[in-house]
Amino acid sequence: MKKTLIFFVFLAAFLIPCFSETDEDCIVCHEDPELKTEEGKSLFMDYEKFLSSIHGQAGISCVDCHSDLMNFEDFPHAEKLNAVNCGMCHEKAMEEYKKSIHSQATPEEDCCTVSCKDCHGKHDIKSKNNYDSRVFPLNLPRTCENCHLERVKTKRGGEFIGQYTRSIHFRALDKAGLTLSANCSHCHGAHDIRGVHDPPSRVSRRKIIRTCGVCHVGIEIDYMEGVHGKDYVKGIKDVPVCTDCHNEHNISSPQDMNSSVYATKVAEVCSRCHDDEVLARQYGFLTARLKTFSNSFHGTASKFGETRVANCSSCHGFHDIRSSSDTKSSIHADNLPETCGKCHAGAGKNFAKGKIHVISEKTGNKWAYFVKTFYIIMISCIVGVFLIFIAADLFHRVFRKWIAKKRQT
Ligand code: HEC
Ligand code: HEC
Ligand code: HEC
Ligand code: HEC
Ligand code: HEC
Ligand code: HEC
Ligand code: HEC
Numbered sequence: 001m002k003k004t005l006i007f008f009v010f011l012a013a014f015l016i017p018c019f020s021e022t023d024e025d026c027i028v029c030h031e032d033p034e035l036k037t038e039e040g041k042s043l044f045m046d047y048e049k050f051l052s053s054i055h056g057q058a059g060i061s062c063v064d065c066h067s068d069l070m071n072f073e074d075f076p077h078a079e080k081l082n083a084v085n086c087g088m089c090h091e092k093a094m095e096e097y098k099k100s101i102h103s104q105a106t107p108e109e110d111c112c113t114v115s116c117k118d119c120h121g122k123h124d125i126k127s128k129n130n131y132d133s134r135v136f137p138l139n140l141p142r143t144c145e146n147c148h149l150e151r152v153k154t155k156r157g158g159e160f161i162g163q164y165t166r167s168i169h170f171r172a173l174d175k176a177g178l179t180l181s182a183n184c185s186h187c188h189g190a191h192d193i194r195g196v197h198d199p200p201s202r203v204s205r206r207k208i209i210r211t212c213g214v215c216h217v218g219i220e221i222d223y224m225e226g227v228h229g230k231d232y233v234k235g236i237k238d239v240p241v242c243t244d245c246h247n248e249h250n251i252s253s254p255q256d257m258n259s260s261v262y263a264t265k266v267a268e269v270c271s272r273c274h275d276d277e278v279l280a281r282q283y284g285f286l287t288a289r290l291k292t293f294s295n296s297f298h299g300t301a302s303k304f305g306e307t308r309v310a311n312c313s314s315c316h317g318f319h320d321i322r323s324s325s326d327t328k329s330s331i332h333a334d335n336l337p338e339t340c341g342k343c344h345a346g347a348g349k350n351f352a353k354g355k356i357h358v359i360s361e362k363t364g365n366k367w368a369y370f371v372k373t374f375y376i377i378m379i380s381c382i383v384g385v386f387l388i389f390i391a392a393d394l395f396h397r398v399f400r401k402w403i404a405k406k407r408q409t
């Protein structure tokens with residue numbers, strides 16, 4: 001009994017290679033660089049390259065992927081073969097991909113269909129950690145941009161996507177070789193990419209804080225402690241998220257003049273909401289922040305490009321902005337000397353006392369209003385008296401000359 005079993009096992013081991021095709025069966029024809037379809041599309045298959053791919057290395061054979069030729073012997077085979085189903089072996093990737101916007105793209109409406117091979121290739125697929133892989137972080141932007149710079153007509157178009165190559169994230173990736181810097185798939189995902197306004201999308205308003213926070217952990221914590229973050233958690237959609245202040249693809253260092261949060265541009269970013277009458281009524285905050293800021297010494301200097309003066313975030317902070325009633329706030333009365341003192345050495349309570357956002361001067365700092373009014377009246381009086389004095393003197397001189405002339409004649 002045992003002997004017959006051993007015999008059959010040996011027989012099977014001998015026969016299986018005879019019945020199933022080997023790669024040899026395919027490359028006899030497909031290694032020929034001249035082999036083409038009737039339409040002239042090349043059917044050449046670079047076997048050396050395939051052997052160095054991850055599938056070649058793993059011992060996967062042609063018919064494992066081109067599975068309709070499994071156990072096929074009667075060559076030549078049919079002209080048209082079924083498309084390769086990568087999901088046979090990569091179930092998880094396939095399941096995620098099926099839910100993505102890419103699996104729904106159609107050649108008619110969009111530029112093209114998007115399948116596994118558009119991001120990974122066919123016969124030269126490498127591990128994602130291999131420097132030559134199309135999805136290795138340093139190569140990935142190019143893989144996505146192949147379609148997204150020109151071919152795909154999304155809402156904001158290729159120019160919007162192309163801004164990524166000017167961002168600090170791309171520079172860190174491309175110039176500094178920092179593979180941990182943000183690339184397309186850190187923000188959008190790889191297999192489960194959704195439409196950008198789809199709620200489960202990583203870049204939707206509800207998810208973007210976490211998406212950036214994966215790397216900028218400390219900033220996410222700060223943001224959550226501030227007035228904007230506290231309301232974000234409650235689901236209020238009007239508070240700013242990272243991309244409202246920093247933009248999406250062209251994120252730059254705040255020291256870069258092109259940054260949306262460069263010192264002289266911050267006021268514009270905050271005022272988009274804080275000078276909005278509708279939002280102000282809804283949330284009960286004071287408006288005219290930009291106007292009052294622009295009228296201040298800081299605002300005027302800032303308009304002329306002076307970066308050392310205070311902008312909104314020098315006084316309010318930027319990620320953990322708090323209401324003035326919060327004792328931890330940088331604009332709480334007790335903390336103002338310290339806040340102003342960052343730049344005005346030795347600023348005391350009195351220095352910081354004056355209202356910063358003076359809307360109507362009467363309702364602002366009464367003393368400042370009084371002193372200013374007093375000065376205006378006094379200066380007007382002095383100038384007036386001088387003018388009268390000069391006029392009288394002039395009149396006197398002219399009159400005397402006229403009298404003298406009369407006397408001569
Ligand atoms: C006798 C030569 C020959 C052998 C052996 C052969 N092929 Fe082909 N193959 C062809 C030709 C010719 C075509 C082009 C058919 C056409 O479109 O005119 C082709 C086309 C193909 C295509 C493209 C089909 C499509 O739908 O566009 C694939 C994939 C393919 N072969 C895979 C294989 C695999 C895998 C094997 C081994 C199991 C194999 N071939 C063995 C000659 C061969
Ligand atoms: C990892 C899976 C995989 C393996 C293994 C594989 N192929 Fe392919 N092959 C593809 C994909 C994907 C395509 C693109 C067409 C499609 O989607 O069906 C393709 C297309 C082809 C074509 C059509 C020409 C072209 O380049 O589009 C030929 C010929 C071909 N394969 C031959 C082979 C041969 C011969 C082998 C074995 C030496 C092999 N393939 C192994 C995935 C594979
Ligand atoms: C839009 C481009 C894109 C498409 C389409 C795509 N992939 Fe990927 N794939 C990626 C990226 C990017 C990575 C690397 C992810 C990472 O670094 O963690 C990846 C990684 C992988 C990996 C490595 C393991 C893993 O999950 O990280 C496998 C396996 C894989 N993809 C298979 C597939 C299969 C199968 C399909 C088709 C169902 C597919 N991919 C479609 C972009 C794509
Ligand atoms: C017959 C099963 C099979 C098929 C079909 C198949 N693969 Fe694979 N794939 C594997 C195996 C096995 C590995 C090697 C796994 C390893 O070494 O970790 C692999 C590895 C990969 C990797 C690298 C994973 C990594 O760790 O970075 C990618 C990417 C990949 N396959 C994509 C594809 C794509 C795209 C297709 C369709 C064109 C495909 N595979 C078809 C079995 C398959
Ligand atoms: C730092 C994060 C980040 C990186 C890196 C990034 N994106 Fe985006 N992307 C976003 C955000 C945020 C949006 C807009 C979401 C919104 O409108 O609310 C967006 C929007 C898009 C859109 C939709 C465009 C439209 O018209 O609505 C596409 C397509 C896109 N990105 C592709 C890419 C590609 C390709 C790359 C890599 C070259 C990339 N993104 C890199 C965050 C990022
Ligand atoms: C083969 C071409 C192709 C490749 C490669 C490709 N895409 Fe796409 N992408 C499309 C098409 C087509 C759509 C669908 C357009 C639509 O419906 O708005 C799309 C949609 C998207 C969207 C949703 C846009 C929106 O309007 O909400 C994002 C985000 C996106 N792709 C990111 C990526 C990223 C990231 C990569 C690389 C990992 C990538 N794509 C690779 C063709 C491609
Ligand atoms: C209300 C607007 C606003 C929001 C929301 C916001 N930021 Fe900022 N961020 C700023 C400003 C303004 C600066 C510049 C501060 C400075 O001048 O140093 C800044 C600076 C930064 C810096 C550089 C830090 C430094 O001092 O160099 C990073 C990184 C950053 N933000 C990331 C984020 C991330 C991630 C999020 C979302 C969790 C976020 N920001 C949300 C306004 C904002």
Ligand code: HEC
Nearest residue numbers: 168172180181182186211212215242243246251252253254
């Ligand atoms: C995958 C990790 C990663 C993700 C996700 C990410 N970043 Fe970054 N970010 C970095 C790295 C790394 C740098 C530092 C680059 C350098 O200094 O050269 C950086 C730099 C920055 C800077 C400039 C900081 C400075 O001081 O110059 C800002 C602003 C910024 N990121 C904002 C964002 C925003 C907003 C998002 C989400 C839309 C985001 N980042 C998502 C990794 C990431």
Ligand code: HEC
Nearest residue numbers: 227231238239240244269270273283285312316321322323
């Ligand atoms: C996308 C719109 C938006 C942007 C941009 C924005 N904010 Fe706000 N901010 C809000 C909303 C909405 C509230 C009200 C939250 C509440 O009190 O319920 C708020 C609250 C505040 C408060 C507390 C107000 C109070 O009365 O307690 C301060 C201070 C503040 N923001 C400062 C800033 C500064 C400084 C910037 C720029 C760095 C900025 N905000 C950018 C929407 C915005």
Ligand code: HEC
Nearest residue numbers: 267270274289290293310311312315323324331355356357
């Ligand atoms: C020189 C410091 C300074 C600058 C610059 C500044 N603020 Fe203020 N801000 C304050 C102080 C102090 C208060 C609280 C007392 C007051 O109302 O004068 C305040 C109050 C506010 C409030 C009401 C918050 C509350 O809790 O009462 C908002 C909203 C606000 N500022 C937004 C802005 C915006 C937007 C900018 C830029 C356009 C800006 N601030 C520039 C110091 C400053």
Ligand code: HEC
Nearest residue numbers: 297298308309310311314315336339340342343344351352
């Ligand atoms: C980011 C730095 C910075 C912060 C913070 C700041 N200032 Fe200033 N401020 C300046 C600079 C620079 C000037 C120009 C001073 C000069 O040229 O001597 C200036 C000028 C002024 C002036 C008019 C000129 C003068 O010296 O009398 C007043 C008033 C003033 N600041 C008040 C304040 C108050 C009050 C605060 C706190 C609520 C404050 N500043 C916070 C940088 C700052």
